[in-house]
Amino acid sequence: MTTSPESQVIAERQLCGLVNGLAQRIAEHVRERAATLGLTASQATALREMSGPMTMRELAERMSCEPSNTTFVVDKLEKQRLVERHPHPTDRRAKHLVLTAEGTALRERLLELLAVDSPLSGLTPEDQRVLHGLLEQAVTRR
Numbered sequence: 001m002t003t004s005p006e007s008q009v010i011a012e013r014q015l016c017g018l019v020n021g022l023a024q025r026i027a028e029h030v031r032e033r034a035a036t037l038g039l040t041a042s043q044a045t046a047l048r049e050m051s052g053p054m055t056m057r058e059l060a061e062r063m064s065c066e067p068s069n070t071t072f073v074v075d076k077l078e079k080q081r082l083v084e085r086h087p088h089p090t091d092r093r094a095k096h097l098v099l100t101a102e103g104t105a106l107r108e109r110l111l112e113l114l115a116v117d118s119p120l121s122g123l124t125p126e127d128q129r130v131l132h133g134l135l136e137q138a139v140t141r142r
Helices: 003-038 041-049 056-063 069-078 099-113 127-139
Strands: 085-086 095-099
Touching: 003 095, 003 099, 041 056, 041 069, 056 069, 056 095, 069 085, 095 099, 095 127
Parallel strands: none
Antiparallel strands: 085 095
């Protein structure tokens, strides 16, 4: 049984709509949780992604945005004393972004808040692993 080109287009359109809808729900969830901590969604995303020291470029990749946007976000976090720039241990042209003690505590609180009623919390851990694998396959396929 073959699939007609039109039915394939419809299926892809529906799937794109679902993925987009999920992305919107996740973005809304992050915005709401961030606001309770006095953060913007971009600041919350940066804190969420800072699992350890990293360069601005690494953070930009994790945030899926341009390094110039990341610089703006990190500047704000630095003014709030949540992030510091340290010399990179092996590349003197780069800086390592490091969470302060206050930044680490706020990140932990943020992660707790993001886990509550997450758009993905209705999926079992196995469902989440399967979804992760399928999305990774779709994103990395060339």
